Amino acid sequence: MTERTHDDGTGHAAGVHAIATGDAPHAIGPYSQAVAAGELIFLSGQIALVPETGLLIEGSVADETRRVLENLRAVLAAAGLGLQHVVRTTVYVVDLADFAVINQTYAEFFDEPFPARATVQVAALPRGGRIEIDAIAVRPKV
Numbered sequence: 001m002t003e004r005t006h007d008d009g010t011g012h013a014a015g016v017h018a019i020a021t022g023d024a025p026h027a028i029g030p031y032s033q034a035v036a037a038g039e040l041i042f043l044s045g046q047i048a049l050v051p052e053t054g055l056l057i058e059g060s061v062a063d064e065t066r067r068v069l070e071n072l073r074a075v076l077a078a079a080g081l082g083l084q085h086v087v088r089t090t091v092y093v094v095d096l097a098d099f100a101v102i103n104q105t106y107a108e109f110f111d112e113p114f115p116a117r118a119t120v121q122v123a124a125l126p127r128g129g130r131i132e133i134d135a136i137a138v139r140p141k142v
Helices: 061-078 096-106
Strands: 002-004 016-019 034-037 040-046 086-093 116-121 131-138
Touching (some): 034 061, 061 131, 086 096, 096 116
Antiparallel strands (some): 034 040, 040 131, 086 131
16 A cells, blocks of 8 residues: 655645555556545446456456456455445446346445446447446445
C-alpha cells in the first residue's frame, strides 16, 4: 500500500493511498487497483483476468462475471473490507443481451440492500472481455 500523507506536489489530498494485492490481477495500465480517500474506497474496473496468469478466463459470461466479482472481492479484502461494504457499482458490458445472466450471477455475490448500480453497453473492453465492473465502497465507522 502506497500512502500520500501530504500534498506531494501532484495535488492529491492528504491521506489518499493506493490499495494493491497479488490476489487480483495487476493493473494493465497506469492506474491503481483501488484508491482509498478517507472512508471511501474507489475500486478500478476489473475484467475477468486470472490473477496468477494475467489471462482472460475462458468460459461463459457468467464465468467472466464471477471472476470479475472475485477480483473485486480480493481488492476489497486488501483494504480490510468485503462486498457488503460496496455502495455503488458500474457494470460495463459488450452485449446487453447478457444482462439477465449477469444479473443472476451478480446476485450470488451481493445481499440486500444491493449497491446502487449503472449498467452500460460498450463497444469493447480490454483484452476482449465481455464484462467489467468498478465499485465504490465505504469503510464502516469505528
